[in-house]
Amino acid sequence: MATTIKFSKKHKIKEDKFVENFMRVRLWFEEKRKPLLVTAASIAGAALIVFFAFTLRGNRNVDANNYFGQAMVEYENGRFSNAITSLKKVADNYGGSAAASRSLYCLGNIYYELGNYSLAIDVCKRYIEKYESSNFLTPAVYKCMGSAYIQTRDYANAQTAFATAIAKYPKDFSAPELLFKLSQCAIELKDASQAKETLDRLITGYPASSYVHEARLMRAGL
Template identity: 25%
Template sequence: MMQHNAMEAPRPAGFARLRRGAPALLLSLGLGLAWLPQAHADMFPDNEARRAILDLRGQIAQNQQANQAQLAQQAQQIQQIRSSLLDLANQIEQLKTEIAQLRGQQDTTTRQLNNTIAKVAASQKDLSQRMAPLEPVAVQIGGKSYTVQPAEKAAYEQALAAFRSSDFAGAGSQFKSFLAQYPSSPYASEAQYWLANSLYAQKQYKDAVTAFNGLINGYPGSSRIPESMLGLANCQVELREVRAARLTLQKLVNNYPQSEAAQAAKDRLAKLR
């Protein structure tokens, strides 16, 4: 034993103290190790919280990315809408310009059209004035309607106006000219009648007889025949052809008994007897 002990290495001075404090250290370690399972158990809730936080952060990051993507998409859509609105505004301006041009063209066209209409109206008026002397006019002759040329009507009325103003020579000359120019005129029988009366008024009884006979024989449908027969009888009386005058008056009464001339003829017959 002594030899074993002699072979042991010398121990430090503090070893004795460590040896004496070993039981206390072991006790302390034992106590410390006793709470490790509890501490380890307490660490699990913290890890779950961290995991939840990390998950939440991940969701937030995803949401942020989604929001950013959505915002980017909305920004792109807004940009597209702005571009569309800009294009629309440009189109509207272009349409305004085109409308203004069209209005200007329309105003110009309207003025040109109005000027053309005015010119056409003036031309029509001028043409109507020029054509008026050539266009036939309706007249009433002997209770019947006829159509005559304006110049024809004017010539007849001028000759009749001369007769009514007692210009019998002028009236006779104008009626002769009228009959020569318008032999088929509806006024022809009237002109013949007034020609005969113009000659009678000038005491040209033989020429008047010829003129009255010309109406009686040449215009059988004339309403002036009864008056012409009475005028013929008056010329015959002036020429002292009493027998011929009586025959003319009697023929007048027989053929046109209802006429005013027939009543005058009866009075003349009574005087001639």
């Protein structure tokens, strides 16, 4: 014999509330379905854009690194003109890549080695303008620029380049050399007091440096 299950009035009210809420949710979904689908499509589209952007960026980095590698091979084989062409391509066309800053650094040094000091200075200035705050090569770029100024006998600008590098990057491994070059500029500018002060900074601040011995000799002669 089948058993009849009876529900209380309270239970019936709860059941009605459940059905009512369910219907409200269903109606809300029907009303919002199109906007929700549009939103979902927009999110999916944005995700695809981000994905392709990162993929494109990755491909650009690969291309930039390939050109940079080619430039280094050309440089090692003494084909400086070809190296310069490849480095310029990276610096000009792949500005957002890590290879771009390295290309400018190498370009400045190659111009310096070739004795084209004005171009070396221009490239170093371009590097500092674009990458100074975000690259570990910056002290070396200041050194290259200052050294190029020395070769053109522009000791005042050379002094500024070396002093700026020391002030901004006192813990860089090149600091002793920068101080030594800074003292040379002071000597050329007939500023013995500044030269002595700079040499003292080198001797006391970096006693283990290979520049200390020569710095002491220069200091004794002032």
